[in-house]
Amino acid sequence: MTPRTVVRVMPARLMDPTAAPDWRLVRLGKGIMETLIQQLINGLVIGSVYALIALGYTMVYGILGLINFAHGDVLMVGALVALQTMTFLMGMAPGMSPLVMLSIALLVAIVVCMLLGFTMERLAYRRLRNAPRLAPLITAIGVSFLLQTIAMIIWGRNYHTYPQLISTTPLQPIEGVFITPVQITIIFGSAALMIGLLLLVNRTKIGRAMRATAENHRVASLMGVDTNAVIAFTFVIGAGLAAVAGVMFASNYGIAHYGMGFMPGLKAFTAAVLGGIGNLGGAMLGGIVLGVVESFGAGYIENLTFGFLNSSYQDIFAFLILGLVLIFRPTGLLGERVSDRA
Amino acid sequence: MHTNPVSPLLQLQNLQISYGGIQAVKGINLELYSGELVCLIGANGAGKTTTLNAIGGVLPIAGGDIHYAGDRINTVPAHKRLRRGIALVPEGRGIFTRLTVEENLRMGAYTRNDKNAIESDLERVYTMLPRVKERLPQVAGTLSGGEQQMVAIGRALLSRPKLLLLDEPSMGLAPLVVEKIFEVVQTVAKEGVTILLVEQNANLALEFAQRGYVMESGKITLTGTGEALLADPKVRAAYLGEAA
Numbered sequence: 001m002t003p004r005t006v007v008r009v010m011p012a013r014l015m016d017p018t019a020a021p022d023w024r025l026v027r028l029g030k031g032i033m034e035t036l037i038q039q040l041i042n043g044l045v046i047g048s049v050y051a052l053i054a055l056g057y058t059m060v061y062g063i064l065g066l067i068n069f070a071h072g073d074v075l076m077v078g079a080l081v082a083l084q085t086m087t088f089l090m091g092m093a094p095g096m097s098p099l100v101m102l103s104i105a106l107l108v109a110i111v112v113c114m115l116l117g118f119t120m121e122r123l124a125y126r127r128l129r130n131a132p133r134l135a136p137l138i139t140a141i142g143v144s145f146l147l148q149t150i151a152m153i154i155w156g157r158n159y160h161t162y163p164q165l166i167s168t169t170p171l172q173p174i175e176g177v178f179i180t181p182v183q184i185t186i187i188f189g190s191a192a193l194m195i196g197l198l199l200l201v202n203r204t205k206i207g208r209a210m211r212a213t214a215e216n217h218r219v220a221s222l223m224g225v226d227t228n229a230v231i232a233f234t235f236v237i238g239a240g241l242a243a244v245a246g247v248m249f250a251s252n253y254g255i256a257h258y259g260m261g262f263m264p265g266l267k268a269f270t271a272a273v274l275g276g277i278g279n280l281g282g283a284m285l286g287g288i289v290l291g292v293v294e295s296f297g298a299g300y301i302e303n304l305t306f307g308f309l310n311s312s313y314q315d316i317f318a319f320l321i322l323g324l325v326l327i328f329r330p331t332g333l334l335g336e337r338v339s340d341r342a
Numbered sequence: 343m344h345t346n347p348v349s350p351l352l353q354l355q356n357l358q359i360s361y362g363g364i365q366a367v368k369g370i371n372l373e374l375y376s377g378e379l380v381c382l383i384g385a386n387g388a389g390k391t392t393t394l395n396a397i398g399g400v401l402p403i404a405g406g407d408i409h410y411a412g413d414r415i416n417t418v419p420a421h422k423r424l425r426r427g428i429a430l431v432p433e434g435r436g437i438f439t440r441l442t443v444e445e446n447l448r449m450g451a452y453t454r455n456d457k458n459a460i461e462s463d464l465e466r467v468y469t470m471l472p473r474v475k476e477r478l479p480q481v482a483g484t485l486s487g488g489e490q491q492m493v494a495i496g497r498a499l500l501s502r503p504k505l506l507l508l509d510e511p512s513m514g515l516a517p518l519v520v521e522k523i524f525e526v527v528q529t530v531a532k533e534g535v536t537i538l539l540v541e542q543n544a545n546l547a548l549e550f551a552q553r554g555y556v557m558e559s560g561k562i563t564l565t566g567t568g569e570a571l572l573a574d575p576k577v578r579a580a581y582l583g584e585a586a
Binding site: 208211212215216218222223225226 | 400
């Protein structure tokens with residue numbers, strides 16, 4: 001994690017307004033600014049990852065009205081498959097450039113997760129297409145447990161150190177503000193993926209078929225759209241994004257574990273609801289907003305609660321937001337239609 | 343090609359359809375020859391829409407057979423029926439309200455890959471439906487009912503159908519708009535597209551159609567040329583609002 005600057009100075013000037021300018025206060029002012037920027041960067045990094053995951057939730061919801069609670073575990077599978085690949089490559093070709101190694105690992109993870117997404121839809125969800133809506137929801141939770149258990153059998157219950165193939169040595173673009181090359185890669189990589197996804201959905205024929213199917217399966221099939229294939233494709237794309245998000249998440253924190261998908265999955269779901277579930281732009285916005293709020297929350301929770309809670313309670317913020325959104329704006333920031341589904 | 347002048351393009355044999363435990367269509371026979379405009383009329387709940395949906399492939403059948411162009415297509419899924427040339431304009435138009443008008447039209451050409459021909463077909467649709475052309479970039483949900491019906495028909499035409507199934511194109515529209523839509527239907531029929539038209543507005547439908555079938559509680563009770571049915575006292579009494 002990045003070092004956090006904590007500046008505490010006695011505000012002497014507040015006690016005596018006539019006193020000469022206190023230079024320590026000026027320094028504190030600068031420190032506040034730097035902390036703000038730092039929190040913003042941290043928030044953008046984690047928010048980008050949330051956004052990528054949230055897109056998978058929101059796409060599947062948009063087309064099926066299903067909350068795929070196993071989506072977070074796809075992220076975990078992606079991270080661990082990539083880890084396995086990197087370990088294998090390090091053994092086989094120790095001289096390989098880290099960037100090539102990471103690219104291969106990422107590619108393998110994406111392919112495996114896409115297959116997983118496809119299989120999940122085909123075996124678990126397709127036959128429940130016309131079932132009461134609680135059935136696929138419970139199935140999704142079951143799939144989540146299944147994936148975690150399988151991962152536990154394969155990779156064990158221990159935390160694995162994640163290889164840092166992109167440097168984690170912090171750069172200092174502004175004095176006192178730190179950002180690592182991994183974090184820069186995460187921000188730009190996810191931005192590129194999101195732009196790519198928007199182009200796919202809004203500018204291509206398959207994207208048009210996805211939107212048509214999301215609106216009306218029956219009429220889409222009357223247009224000659226194989227709606228089953230489009231739905232499978234949606235799962236596959238979402239799973240591919242989750243694979244990338246998983247590798248990003250594990251690289252950022254330097255750790256991977258069979259249960260690592262649960263929390264980011266839940267938070268990305270929150271992000272999707274925050275943005276307006278079913279809405280792609282909403283998932284992106286929701287992810288970023290959630291990441292930033294959480295980051296600021298983590299940075300200031302100690303001050304806000306007078307030291308009662310520390311930054312390890314940062315998860316409070318995501319779920320506080322979920323609660324507030326569900327109470328005051330259930331359609332989310334960008335959601336237009338009131339949905340009674342899920 | 344399996345079709346020849348004497349075998350029907352579409353043939354329903356003892357077709358039965360049930361849903362929710364109720365038999366909505368109780369064994370009907372219907373034939374449609376290439377180039378014909380035939381209407382299926384009857385009261386609300388007679389099973390007309392059900393029949394059309396089954397031909398389009400969006401409703402499974404419980405018994406009997408659907409033959410199209412010489413093949414039995416009972417279990418062929420809807421998206422493959424379109425590829426064979428069956429296009430259904432569903433009841434309530436089935437517009438994609440969140441897509442633009444142009445995107446809606448292009449969805450009609452989804453199965454085609456002949457780019458140039460698609461563009462020229464689009465132009466043809468625009469000349470046939472000038473009101474639609476003005477609205478291309480608009481989200482289709484903002485169109486009036488009549489405009490949506492035009493888009494729905496234009497969209498179906500972009501698949502270059504051999505058989506066009508129209509489900510109540512006049513529903514909920516003002517008389518002037520209905521007239522426009524029937525003009526379009528007639529133009530399409532003249533171009534050689536075979537049309538099966540379901541209508542509650544029996545008078546209008548029989549005027550345009552060469553032949554008609556009358557459906558009552560899931561059965562076909564009467565059939566004949568449009569003129570003959572228009573003159574039939576039973577039809578006049580039941581569907582044209584005249585005293586017997």
